[in-house]
Structure formats: structure tokens, C-alpha cells
Amino acid sequence: MAGQDRDVEQDEHLAVGRHHNLIKSGLNTRPTISTLTSDSSGYIGDRSGYEDEDDDEVLSVQAPGESVIAIVGLLMIGVFVSNADGSLVLASYETISSDFGALADASWLTTSYSLASCAVQPITGNLSDIYGRKGVLLVSYVLVAIGSVGSGIGQAMWQVILGRVVAGLGAAGMTVIVSILITVQVASWRSYVNVVATLGRSIGGPLGGFLADSIGWRWSFMGQGPIIGLAIILVALRLPSQTYPLASLLLEGSEGQHNITSKPQISKIRRVDFVGAIFLALCIVSLLSALSLGGQNLPWSHPVVTGIGAGSIALGCAFVAWEKYGAFEPVFPPSLLIQRDVATSYAITALQAAAQLVMMFSNPLYFRATQNSSNTLAGTHLFPAVLGNTLGGLLSGFYISRTGRYKPLSLLAALSSSLSYTLLILRWKGQCITWLDSFDIVPGGFGTGIAFSATFIALTASVKRRNIAVATSGLYLCSGLGFVLGVAGASSVQITTLRTLLGRALEGVNGAREITEK
Known part of the structure; x- marks a missing residue:
């Protein structure tokens, strides 16, 4: 046991040594995001203490600073909208599919969005390295705006789903760019990103249900257009064309001389x-x-x-x-997957995301079926999980910023989530339940909030600077894969069970087969 304890301490010491002082100092420092003036390729500054044997020639550049609070505040608009969009659909997908007589295709409203996002997620970080964060972010916003409005005006189920695909393509860059920019300040800033994401999810569910019950579900999508339009204007005006991650700024100071890597001058298009x-x-x-x-x-x-x-x-x-x-220049180096901490972070993220979305996908439908709840009321039952997400994200940020340790949090996240889903299996059996019973899902959200912060810390502590963008994209890919796998699994179980039970109930009735298939 003593030997095992020493191994654990040595294993965690690396993360502490590389991040602890940086994170703690970041709490008392007002960092900046600085503009590169000589290279638009997206290569970023040096982080002392991070081994990177491939850095060759180094150039020195004077980089004027700009308030990181204002910049990150702009980026949070995308984080908020992308997360609100997910819960908007979760609260109203049944109504949307019913309007088109396509209940069996309901899961594609969420699956298509996540599938498209997953498909381009790995290359998002690579493109932002090559073309710069700002260009990729603006294109992402435009795609989300087009897709959302397209879904809102769609006159057939396939048109709504197509709009979701276009929006999903853009959503890949709306959150991953934020995480790339705040790579080292993860303990404090990452928890704030989680809070904004949680706020989006908490508002999205009830809002989507309210819109579906009042003026119509189409405004759940079309209403995102003006918000994204405002974000496009603000980002175009305020975000520097090329940015350092906060990493180099915390290590070198908020302003002054910064080092950037000079790479062979090959065309950008060939680097993709x-x-x-x-x-x-x-x-x-x-x-x-x-x-x-x-x-x-x-x-x-x-x-x-x-x-x-x-x-x-x-x-x-x-x-x-x-x-x-x-x-x-690989879009995703396979060597990353053989690193234990990277593979573990990806696996935990995917499993937590799958479990969380299965619960959030099924929760509104449960209340619609057992209590005949309105879309608005069914959406509000997602709030306890979102509350858990918020508490988990804040706790993990506070704990890691004070101790530099993340492994105990990963264990706590697994235990908390397991408790929640066990309660659901034992207590939710089709009967009407009270609001107090709804809080059975709080530990599940709590565990997910902790896990997402802890795995991000583990990932950034274990990869080299040049791989941070693609590794972060990979983390979001695993999250998206978990979401899609969760929805696909939940929908498959629901549809199969419904058809089986409905077939038994309609046995001997004319047209029973057509009814069950529809």
C-alpha cells in the first residue's frame, strides 16, 4: 500500500508542478490576450516548463495587451447559445416531430446536430492553429446562424434536420476555441465557462418548452439568429486577429516581449x-x-x-x-491516444456525457408521458441536473485552484453520478413523482460538472503545447460522441420498447402493424 501511495503522489506531482503555481497566481493576476503582429499562422507563444522539443527558430515580438475579461465575455456568448440550443431541443423535440408525423425520427433532431459537430470537431483545433482563432470562430458563428434560421423556417422534417446539421458544423468551433484560449487558467476560468454553459442549459429547457406551448417551436431556432448576429459583430470588432492562449501570458507577464515559433513557410492550404x-x-x-x-x-x-x-x-x-x-501535419496525432492520462480523460468525458444526455433526453418525455405535463413544465424538470452541473463545476474549480489535484475529483464524480442513476432505476418506475423526487438527478449533474473540469485539467497537464489545440478538440469530440451515443441508445431502447408494448396492446386490432411502425 505504501508503494502504491508513493506512485499516486508521484503521478499527481507532475500536474501540481506544472499547474498549481500558475493557477493560483492566475487568481490574483489580470491576464491579457495579446495580438501577434508578425505571423498569422496561429502558432503561439512559449510556455516555460512545458517540454516541446519540436520548437525550432524563435522570434521575439512586442505584443500589446487587451483585457481578457472583455474578450472571454464575448466568447461566452457562443458557449451560452450552443448549450441553450441543446436543452431547447430536448424540451420540444417531441412536439416538433409530432407536427411532422415523424416521432420515430425525433432523435435525429439532437443526433444530427451532435453528429455534424463530431465530424468536424477534430479539425477545428488544427484549422485554428493554421488560420487563427478569430477566422474559425466567425465562420462557426455564421454556420450556426444559418442552420438555426434554416431549422426555424423548415417545412419538412428533413429540412429541420438539415438545418441542425449546418448548425452542428458551426457549433464545433463555438466552445472549443474558448477552451484553447484559456488552456492554463483552467482552474478559475474553466469553472466560469462551465457556469455559463450550465446557465444556457438551465434556461434553454424551460424556454424551449414555453416557446413550443405559446408562439411555436420555430422561434426556438429563429430566435438564435439575432443573438448570433450580435456575437459576430462584437467578435469581428473586438477579438484580435491572432491571439496567445493565456498560458504564455501568465508565464511571461500580461504585456511585453513574447516568443512565437517560426515554422517552415509553406502555404496554409497545404498544412490542412x-x-x-x-x-x-x-x-x-x-x-x-x-x-x-x-x-x-x-x-x-x-x-x-x-x-x-x-x-x-x-x-x-x-x-x-x-x-x-x-x-x-496530422489533424489528430494517434500518439496522443497511447498516453494514459489523455486516453483516460477522453473515456471519462465520453461516458459522463453519454449518461448525462440519456437522462436529459428521457426526463422531459417521462413527465410528458406519466403526468401529461406541458412542454414548459417538462423542461423545468431538467433544472435539478443543471443545478448539479453548476455546483460541480464551481467546486472543482475551487478545489483544483487551491490544491492543484484533480484525481480525487474524478473518483467523486463517478460515485456521485452512479448514485443518481441508481436512484432513477429504483424509484422512477412510471408513477407520478413530486418535485422533490426530481432532485434525484442532482448528483448526476454534480458528477458531470466535476468530471468535465477535472478531465480538462488532466488533459492539459499531460500534453505538450503544440498538441493542446488538437487534444482539446479531441476532448470535445469525445463529449459529442458521448452525447450521440447516449441519444442513440436511449432512443433505440424507447422505440423498441414502445413498439413491443404497443404491439401487445393492439393485438387483434385492424391496422395494428401500421400503427406500431408509425
Whole structure:
């Protein structure tokens, strides 16, 4: 036992040594985001204490500062809207699909958004390294605005889903850019990002239900257009064209001389790993399509499902081979996945995200079915989970900023989430429940809030500076994959169970088969 304790202490010492003093000093420092004046490639400044053997020639640049609070405040608009969008749909997807007579396709309203986001998530960090954070962020905002308005004016289910796909493509950059910029100040700033995200989710559910019950669900989407438009204008005017992460500024000071890496001057377009991005996107889309089709639209043994699944495996192998042997600047270096802390962070994030979204996807439907609740009231029952998210995010930020340790929080997150979902299995069995019973989901949200902060810390503590952008994109990819897997799994179970029970209830009734299939 003593040997194990020493191993744990040594394992955590690295994270403490690399982050503890930086995080604590960041609480008392007003950092800045500075503008690069000689290189628009997106390569960023030096972080002393972070090994990076590939940094070659170094140039010195005078970088004027700008208040990080104002800049991050602008970026939080995207974080808020993207999270509000998710809970807006969770509270009204049943109404939307019912209007088009396509209840079996309801899960695609959330799955399509997450699937599109996952498909481009890995390349988002790579593109921001090459073209700069601002350009990628503005394109992301424009795509979200177009997709949201498109969903709002859609006259068929496929048109609404197509709008969700376009919005999902943009959503990939709306939150990941924020995390790239605040990489080192994670203990304090990351918890604030979680609070804003939680606020978006908490408002989105009741608001989506209210809009669906009053002026119509279409305004849940179209109403995002003006907000995103305002964000586009503010970011275009205020965000520097090239930015340092807060990392280099905390280490070098808020203003003054900063070092940036000089790389071979090849064209930007050649630096984009299009082949790797296409392989990975097709692999992800194939995998998620198979999971979404299986058990809902087609049996799991259907040749289409198995064929798509096999194709996903083949594309994944092709992606790994290309990234390892053919890519000049890999969109996602496979070597990251063999690092224990990176792989663990990704796995925890995906599992927590899947569990959380299964609960949030099923919660409004449960109250609609058992208590005939309105969309508004059903959406408010998501609030306890959001409350747990907020408390978990704030606690983790406070604890890590004081101690520099994150592993105990990961264990606490798992225990808290397990407690919540066990309570749901034992207590929620179709009967009407009280508001007090709704708080059974608080520990689940609490665990997820802690886990997301702790895994982000673990990830940034274990990768080198040059890999932070792609590693962060990978973390968001795993989160998105978890969301899609959760929705696909929950929807598959619900549809299969509904068809089975409905078939038994309608046995002997004319047209029973058509009713159950519809």
C-alpha cells in the first residue's frame, strides 16, 4: 500500500508542478490576450516548463495587451447559445416531430446536430492553429446562424434536420476555441465557462418548452439568429486577429516581449490535413449512423447496419495509417491516444456525457408521458441536473485552484453520478413523482460538472503545447460522441420498447402493424 501511495503522489506531482503555481497566481493576476503582429499562422507563444522539443527558430515580438475579461465575455456568448440550443431541443423535440408525423425520427433532431459537430470537431483545433482563432470562430458563428434560421423556417422534417446539421458544423468551433484560449487558467476560468454553459442549459429547457406551448417551436431556432448576429459583430470588432492562449501570458507577464515559433513557410492550404479529416469524419459519421439506425429504423442484424459498421472500422484503420505515415501535419496525432492520462480523460468525458444526455433526453418525455405535463413544465424538470452541473463545476474549480489535484475529483464524480442513476432505476418506475423526487438527478449533474473540469485539467497537464489545440478538440469530440451515443441508445431502447408494448396492446386490432411502425 505504501508503494502504491508513493506512485499516486508521484503521478499527481507532475500536474501540481506544472499547474498549481500558475493557477493560483492566475487568481490574483489580470491576464491579457495579446495580438501577434508578425505571423498569422496561429502558432503561439512559449510556455516555460512545458517540454516541446519540436520548437525550432524563435522570434521575439512586442505584443500589446487587451483585457481578457472583455474578450472571454464575448466568447461566452457562443458557449451560452450552443448549450441553450441543446436543452431547447430536448424540451420540444417531441412536439416538433409530432407536427411532422415523424416521432420515430425525433432523435435525429439532437443526433444530427451532435453528429455534424463530431465530424468536424477534430479539425477545428488544427484549422485554428493554421488560420487563427478569430477566422474559425466567425465562420462557426455564421454556420450556426444559418442552420438555426434554416431549422426555424423548415417545412419538412428533413429540412429541420438539415438545418441542425449546418448548425452542428458551426457549433464545433463555438466552445472549443474558448477552451484553447484559456488552456492554463483552467482552474478559475474553466469553472466560469462551465457556469455559463450550465446557465444556457438551465434556461434553454424551460424556454424551449414555453416557446413550443405559446408562439411555436420555430422561434426556438429563429430566435438564435439575432443573438448570433450580435456575437459576430462584437467578435469581428473586438477579438484580435491572432491571439496567445493565456498560458504564455501568465508565464511571461500580461504585456511585453513574447516568443512565437517560426515554422517552415509553406502555404496554409497545404498544412490542412484534408485526407485525415475526411477519413475521420466519414468514420465518425458511419459509426454514429449505424448506431442511430440500429434498433430504431432497422434491426441490428440488417445488412445496411452491419455494412455501415464494418465501413466505419475500415475508415478508422485508414485514418490511423494516414495520420501515422502520410500526414504532414496530422489533424489528430494517434500518439496522443497511447498516453494514459489523455486516453483516460477522453473515456471519462465520453461516458459522463453519454449518461448525462440519456437522462436529459428521457426526463422531459417521462413527465410528458406519466403526468401529461406541458412542454414548459417538462423542461423545468431538467433544472435539478443543471443545478448539479453548476455546483460541480464551481467546486472543482475551487478545489483544483487551491490544491492543484484533480484525481480525487474524478473518483467523486463517478460515485456521485452512479448514485443518481441508481436512484432513477429504483424509484422512477412510471408513477407520478413530486418535485422533490426530481432532485434525484442532482448528483448526476454534480458528477458531470466535476468530471468535465477535472478531465480538462488532466488533459492539459499531460500534453505538450503544440498538441493542446488538437487534444482539446479531441476532448470535445469525445463529449459529442458521448452525447450521440447516449441519444442513440436511449432512443433505440424507447422505440423498441414502445413498439413491443404497443404491439401487445393492439393485438387483434385492424391496422395494428401500421400503427406500431408509425
